[in-house]
Amino acid sequence: MAVNEIQRFDAVVVGAGFSGLYALHRLRAQGLRVRVLEAADKVGGTWLFNRYPGARCDIESIEYSYSFSAEIQQEWNWTEVLPGQPEIEAYLNFVADRLDLRRDIQFDTRVVAMTFDEADASWLVETEDGQRFVAPFVVAATGILSVPLDPGIPGLETFGGTTLFSNSFPREGFDFTGKRVAIIGTGSTGVQATPVVAEQAEQLYVFQRSAAYTLPSPGRPYEPGELEALKAGYDEIRAAQRTAHVGAARLSVFSVLTNMGSHPALKTASREEQQRAIAERGVVGALYWRDILSDPEAGAMATALYGEAVARIVRDPETAASLVPNYPFGCKRPIIDQGYYETFNRDNVTLVDLRKGGIEEITPTGIRTAQGFYELDVILFATGFDALTGALARIDVRGRKGESLREFWATEGPYCYLGLQMAGFPNLFTIQGPGSPSTASNFVAAMEQQIDWIADCVAHVRDGGYRTIEAQAVAQTEWIDQIVDLVAGSVVVHPDCTSWWLGANVPGKKRMYTTYALGLPEYRRQCAQIAAAGYAGFTLS
Template sequence: MVDAAAGTARALASRAGGDEVRRLDAVVVGAGFSGLYALHRLRELGLRVRVLEAADRVGGTWLFNRYPGARCDIESIEYSYSFSTELQQEWTWSELLPGQAEIEAYLNFAADRLDLRRDIQFDTRVAAMTFDEADQTWLVTTEAGERFVAPFVVAATGILSAPLDPGIPGLATFRGTTLYSNRFPREGHDFTGQRVAVIGTGSTGVQAIPVVAEQAEHLYVYQRSAAYTLPSPARRYEPGEFEELRSRYDEIRAAQLLAHVGAARTSAFSVLTNLGGLPALRTASREAQLRAVEEKGVVGALYWSDVMFDPEAIRMATALYGEAVARIVRDPETAASLVPTYPFGCKRPIIDQGYYETFNRPNVTLVDLRKDAIQEITPTGIRTERAHHELDAILFATGFDALTGALTRIDVRGRGGALLRDVWATEGPVAYLGLQVSDFPNLFLVQGPGSPSAASNFLAAMEHHIEWITDCVAHLRAGGHRTIEALPSAQAEWIDEILALVNGSVLMHPDCNSWYNGANVPGKKRMYTTYVAGLPSFRQRCDEIAAAGYTGFKIG
């Protein structure tokens, strides 16, 4: 791995040219999974490429989100690059569901094995990207004032890379240790003997809370919205188990291509994607319902064919889930507070390792913010409506401005000076195929609004997106074309199709406030933006569009 000093030295050395503008064939923003693959593919086309990365090393989301308990919810053998036989055969995964450290190590391995670092500029944050209509190129400007000009930009900025500000009064006055899950100290933090608060009980909080509870003298969990969380199958591989799987990579990858979410094996989507053929909750006897909970715990409360669409089944599933939680959490008031109020399936399922059991520990207190809201952070702790909790450390796990946040924090201007953040603020997070936004030629998004993104195995969907983008670039260059951009009509029709897919489902339920629809970000236009008809269908649509001469795009 490249250390911080080496990354900084490389960045400073590259800036020695002062006001010089560097001309390239393509600029890639971000050096996570998407950026590394984009660089590899573009280099294979013979292009001069530069990756601009704000961090001091590769890793993207898996570099910054190194909080205690951070783990993927898809099997390692499927949450990995499929394009390279060498990477598959030379890397050995140690766990069924990989942890953050192993994923970060894997990305460094891939960067070294593919010799990618020489075209990555670390410690470089992009401040602005402006399309020059006369020259038909993008001017990319960094915070340090460097300028790069290229006809193509690939925004590999990630769907969960723009953290939300907690926005709690008094935060700056706190004299203890303030920690953020999305930029947790690289050296870790020892909570032993400390009074700790974790604010947020989404996926991050659910993963971190059991780990922190084992160390802390006392842990206060501040919960705004209870979540559905299911027991994780995470474990280490048995001796020889991974080696046997590795020998079947071709078979596993073929199954991935056919799988609705791009994951044919264990994943967070297992419950959602395996409901077909099951009995309906609404017509099940009380004995059958209780038997399901006794045999499968919280999963048994949700594993019914009608829990995603039938309003009465949705209500019944939530009640049954509450009964399952009450069988685990001994304190009745705490158990009741841990029952979600939104319909199951409207948010990505969370998997946990002993989350509910953690609330039976004598050193853990749940603070239900629906009953006891935070008033302010004080120099010594947190004041709610009912109490003041003395604290030594606060860990914020308050989520992300998903899908669009990373790009709206950059000044991105297309034709006629159109500002991308303004387009998304007024029209909602629109894009055609999740690949391009109208009036922003040659700017390719990776898993942008309108893509499978959060409703899929990100890596499986991302690889197809990168391959489509690079094939498109090759097509343009071979034909002597300079630009490609989404037509407004095609973009509008695509968004209408996405909304039609979720109409009447729990995803559009009025109580469903999630980062899927932007409701977790104050002021963000609420709109569902993820393609849910499945990866096989999405790949087919994208490939048909390309084969037909890029239907819905204007080539100049």
């Protein structure tokens, strides 16, 4: 086919991760001709690229999985309670083969522009290599943690050793044996990678910009017969999942948050009770009190108690003190780890607390900080993502009258109705966009609900003889303003918190909280109610 020849479909899906695969399956089942455009050479999305040492999910495998197919649930066998990256990637490949999805996926195809044609009521989708696709509907399954941040450190290009990035780690792996290694960043990626790299490296320096709250992982292999018993009760598990606030009814990173209500208040606990809590439960014992998210004084007490719990694990007092966050618990998504704090007791591991003196430059032989110079052979960057809006904003998306989505989000903020559509961009749907449960939920459970809603919406438009559906500007403003009001004054918008939930980790990005906080069941109810009311807040034309 000639490069400049236009290919026409009923729908184009951008991305072949969890969301893109299900969107393809769901829309194709409705009789639509669908083409998925994927920049990578394989399926997997974030679980294809983020293959760094220790990469692991923080939701239990049997719930961090598709629920739409009883056959897939029974045929796939998870080996671990919290699955690692290789197992999740293998699972997505299994699903792609089981549902014969690859025949409608075009790999090595990066979308660079999408333009709405008002006369034709369709989208022109253009790729990096000059291919053009036209479809009335586009589903942006571009991911919420798929665009890594540029480290932005002077001299990076001069480093003579090996430079690695967590989001594009070599597929063949990397042997750190005998190497002097730096990990820059202590978010989830850095926390997961540190214990694994420390076991190989001759010397590991962990460069910490902001200390993290991290909880011991409940991950382990399934016991013989355990998975079979869970599969036998899958209907009950899924039913409980649908009513759970975060879309995960069993083990997850959110467990400590959802269990807080059943525990006493920290401010009324005696010193003996506080000490017993951390003696019995470690760092979790510092954070499970019911008042620490709602009462700033209790939150400060929890941070201090957390520091005491860390000091019981990390032998060096200065290192232990540096590992204590200087912001309240709950303003960032919690992290789970496998021996993170214990790793700092190893002779070959050094914490570099950048709050005591930041990085000045990278040189051909290492990293220079205000505290001193570190000779290195390898630098592994774990510096985070431009979350929620980053992937779609990097595509030149232009709606009615040539309006730029990138410019709108940059100037006005990440406004979006239900996390599904933006005013001025008809028939363009986002998965887990601003205003959805997204990062405060089990991604897969939330994603399935959104794609089901989108598929039903597309059917409504087509069957009703309409050409377009478009979010109304007033509706999207009211939706996001409601979300912002819900968290006003809470820990998630604390001024000391540079959370990617807020976009505060991205220089120049408008700081704004847009994650739906009332929980997945209430979000599902509101979406259903809006659809039942003839898609209230949308314009059908």
